[in-house]
Amino acid sequence: MNQAGVRWTTEQVLALAPDDASRKAGNRLSTAGPWSDAGGSGSGVVWGLCKGSGSKPYQTIVDVTGPAYKCSCPSRKFPCKHALGLLLLWAADEQSVVEGEAPGWAGEWLEGRRKRSEEKTEAGTDRSGAGKQADPEAAKRRADRRAGRITAGATELEQRLTDLLRGGLASAEQSGYGLWEETAARMVDAQAPGLAGRVRELGAIPGSGPGWPVRLLEESALLHLLNAGWLGLDRLPEPLATTVRTRVGLPSPADGPPVRDHWLVLAQYDSSDGHLTTRRIRLYGRDSGRSVLVLSxxxxxxxxxLALPVGLMVEADVTPHTGGGQLRADWTEQFGAPSPILGPPPGGSTTAAIEAYGTALRSDPWLDAWPVTLSDVIPVPEPGGGWQLADADGESALPVASAALSRPGLWKLAALSGGAPVTVFGECGHRGFHPLAAWAEDIPGIVPLT
Known part of the structure; x- marks a missing residue:
């Protein structure tokens, strides 16, 4: 199957798996044995029947331009092991997945997707008319009530920080985590989840090892700055005011005209707080030079x-969110099939990366990290057990974030380099540099590190 001249790699398929168990199960279904009537079309659709435990095989179909999945199995995972196995077979074995006409059951699903896409487009054209049916006065009253609760929560939190400093930072270790969790719960009651999250991070600092008082003071200062920003919101310029609203936990709207570009999918990784799984997808616009963060x-x-395979370039519209220094955008509409990334985004030195992060902090003082590409750097171990990315010319270096030290991506990066310069994409912040993808001169394509 041509699929615009590109089949995914095994790594790109496995990056879509929801967990390690799904990766292992998908690998077991990646050979031709369990499959029958497997095929694909040049428009980017793959289908097949997979033999399971029942009398009827599972009907599996994947639209790789989405990507989107459909399987008749009862699994609640997304994508399921059958979809992963089919994609792995398609990626590795051109003889087993040949181009042809979609069977009836696959055609019905594709037709349904086409109709839903048309209905969504029509609904978008009527958006302004639909918005008039809402009650703006009722919405304003709800917003005012929430703002009042957040103000009360921020005022209470300011008193909590004042008590902490008056009693000395050592008191934080003595009081334990329970008091911080109680404060965080009160911020949740105040409908300020952003404040609640930062309070929980404060509570974990006293047990985080040597140097914790300095880290606690730094994070307390940032939290105080956020409280002060909210309490003085009416005196802030609008971009910064929007950033403050977002940081305390209010939703940031996707506003303004969509940005159409050829987006390089550079990284995708998930995190969970026990209640919600958040997927972060880092994109770079080939034509605009714009960095974008898509959350799902x-x-x-x-x-x-939403899942976008790392290493591919997709022509699409994204709609940016408002706010100072805001990178977040919504994935709006894709045009055509993806194609391989031919090379990394423009990069620079470690000094330039620090400067870029510092510039971004002017618009958003609570920004944890900024996406950058480092050119000609070498991963080097430090005597104390850490790592750093040093410029090949020896001018400067960036420490690797401690959170990345225990992950296999760091060792993959070290093996890829072998002591030679590489290009690395990642996130540069006050905790160090978190590598997410890399390129080497003698190895084709992108190497994901997540």
């Missing part, structure tokens, strides 16, 4: 629906 959410234990 799913319930705990289940992968979010």
């Amino acid at each position: 959410f799913g319930p705990a234990g289940r992968a979010p629906q």
Whole structure:
């Protein structure tokens, strides 16, 4: 199957798996044995029948331009092991998945997707008319009530920080985590989840090892700055005010005209807080030079629906969110099939990366990290057990974030380099550099590190 001249790699398929168990199960179904009537079309659709435990085989179909999946199995995972196995077979064995006409059951699903897409487009054209049916006064009253609760929560939190400093930072270790969790719960009651999350992070610092008082003071200062920003919101310029609203937990709207570009999918990784799974997808616009962060959410234990394979370039519209220094955007509409990334985004030195992060902090002082590409750097171990990415010319270096030290991606990066310079994409922040993808001169294509 041509699929615009590109089949995914095994790594790109496995990056879509919701968990390790799904990866292993998908690998077991990646050979031709369990499959019958497997095929694909040049428009980017793959289908097949997979033999299962029942009398009827499972009907599996994947639209790789989405990607989107459909399987008749009862699994609640997304994508299921059958979809992963089919994609792995398609990626590795051109003889087993040949181009042809979609069977009836696959055609019905594709027709349904086409109709839903048309209905969504029509609904979008009527958006302004539908919005007039809402009650703006009722919405304003709800917003005012929530703002009042957040103000009360921020005022209470300011008193909590004042008590902490008056009693000395050592008191935080003595009081334990329970008091911080109680404060966080009160911020949840105040409908300020952003404040609640930062309070929980404060509570974990006293037990985080040597140097914790300095880290606690730094994070307390940032939290105080956020409280002060909310309490003085009417005196802030609008971009910064929008950023403050977002940081305390209010939703940031996707506003403005969509940005159409050829987006390089550079990284995709998931995190969970026990209640919600958050998927972060880092994109770079080939034509605009713009960096974008797309977020997708799913319930705990289940992968979010949106998945974009790392290493491919997709022509699409994204709609940016408002706010100072805001990178977040919504994935709006895709045009055509993806194609391989031919090379990394433009990069620079470690000094330039630090400067870029510092510039971004002017618009968003609570920004944890900024996406950058480092050119000609070498991963080097440090005597104390850490790692750093050093410029090949020896001018400067960036420490690797401690959270990345225990992950296999770091060792994959070290093996890829072998002591030679590489290009690395990742997130540069006050905790160090988190590598997410890399390129080497003698190895074709992108190497995901997540």
